[in-house]
Amino acid sequence: MNRTMILAGLALLAFLAAACLWLLDRRRTQARRRVIALSQAADRPKTVTRPLLRSSRRDAGSILDAVIGRHAPLAAPLPVTRPIGFALGALSAAGAHLFVHLFLAAPAGLGAAAALLAFLATPRVVCRVSLARQRFLLLDQMPGMLGLLVRAVRTGIPVTDGARLVANECPSPTAEEFLMVVQATLVGTPLEDALEAMAERTGMPEYRFFVTAISLQRETGGNLGETLTNLASVIRARKALRLKAKALSSEARTSVYVLSALPFVSGAALSALNPQYMDKLFHTQSGHTLLGLAGALLAVGVGSMQLMIRRLG
Numbered sequence: 001m002n003r004t005m006i007l008a009g010l011a012l013l014a015f016l017a018a019a020c021l022w023l024l025d026r027r028r029t030q031a032r033r034r035v036i037a038l039s040q041a042a043d044r045p046k047t048v049t050r051p052l053l054r055s056s057r058r059d060a061g062s063i064l065d066a067v068i069g070r071h072a073p074l075a076a077p078l079p080v081t082r083p084i085g086f087a088l089g090a091l092s093a094a095g096a097h098l099f100v101h102l103f104l105a106a107p108a109g110l111g112a113a114a115a116l117l118a119f120l121a122t123p124r125v126v127c128r129v130s131l132a133r134q135r136f137l138l139l140d141q142m143p144g145m146l147g148l149l150v151r152a153v154r155t156g157i158p159v160t161d162g163a164r165l166v167a168n169e170c171p172s173p174t175a176e177e178f179l180m181v182v183q184a185t186l187v188g189t190p191l192e193d194a195l196e197a198m199a200e201r202t203g204m205p206e207y208r209f210f211v212t213a214i215s216l217q218r219e220t221g222g223n224l225g226e227t228l229t230n231l232a233s234v235i236r237a238r239k240a241l242r243l244k245a246k247a248l249s250s251e252a253r254t255s256v257y258v259l260s261a262l263p264f265v266s267g268a269a270l271s272a273l274n275p276q277y278m279d280k281l282f283h284t285q286s287g288h289t290l291l292g293l294a295g296a297l298l299a300v301g302v303g304s305m306q307l308m309i310r311r312l313g
Contacts, residue, residue, distance in 0.1 A: 074134055074173060074201055085123035092122035104292045105285050134173050135204055139239060141174045142206055146232040154225045159214065160185055177202065192218065206235050249309050256305045263298060 096118035101111030145166055152162035163185070167178040177198050184194035195211040213231055217224045271278045281287035 074131065074177070085127070088126060089119040089123050093119040099292070103288050105288065135202065137173055138177070138202060138204060139206060139235070141170060142210075143232045143236050143239075145170050145174050145178075146210070146228050146235070150225045150228045150232070153228070159218075159224070160191055163191075206238065209234070252305075252309050256302060256309070259305075260298065260302050263294065 093115035097111045097115040100106045100114040101108055148166055148169060149159070149162045152165055153159065157165070160182075163178050163181050167175050167182050169175075170178070180201070181191075181194040181198055184197065185191055192211075192215050195214055199207045199211045209231060210228075213227050214224075216222075217227055267278065281291055
């Protein structure tokens with residue numbers, strides 16, 4: 001019976017993984033089709049019967065996204081969709097309950113609390129990592145995006161058409177962000193407001209610099225190509241400074257990795273040299289409790305060191 005339940009659970013997880021991969025591929029295909037449709041409709045009369053912007057009302061989907069922590073405002077879809085988020089949350093909740101209730105022999109209520117905490121925390125951590133990765137990609141692609149806009153402006157193309165060119169030519173997630181700008185301008189939103197909304201979505205100071213430069217140029221005039229070229233140079237310098245800070249903190253990160261692996265390496269060495277010495281940790285209830293306490297202390301220590309490295313970097 002237990003083996004049948006395990007096989008059924010594995011089959012369900014495999015089905016969820018396949019469904020999530022199919023959903024991701026479908027959303028990317030739809031995004032490409034929307035970009036192509038916008039580029040083909042560029043010369044048509046701009047008559048829109050329904051808004052293309054996102055609705056701000058609270059529906060069931062937004063509530064589910066808030067539960068699993070998928071509340072990032074970026075236009076590009078995060079790798080963590082609702083099915084993946086709930087699958088990760090359910091898997092981590094089951095593992096936390098089994099570890100706390102069965103391995104540590106804690107009360108069932110404590111196991112349920114650990115399962116709930118794992119269900120809420122795991123998708124949020126994955127979403128934060130995915131959001132940080134997308135913002136890193138936006139920063140990495142920004143000099144190329146600015147270079148494309150500079151070439152478009154110097155050939156006489158307006159900034160609005162330059163944004164459409166960026167949406168067609170730049171990779172994701174920059175293309176999705178400028179696609180939102182193009183959609184906003186198609187329904188009559190001023191370009192400055194659409195760019196300001198993009199800066200709010202990304203939450204990046206580099207995009208705020210870009211929006212400020214565009215707004216000032218449209219109000220006071222001047223050479224927009226030279227302004228964007230100087231901005232690209234500043235962003236490259238900021239990016240180089242971040243990489244330098246990351247390189248300087250590499251020694252501290254290596255120390256974290258070594259200290260994190262040291263208990264496992266020493267435990268494996270002791271098990272190989274004297275198996276009876278380590279058997280009490282794995283075959284007695286007091287040993288399970290000590291292992292759980294050691295794991296919690298290791299997690300707290302690694303988290304503290306990572307926080308200090310992030311603050312210093």
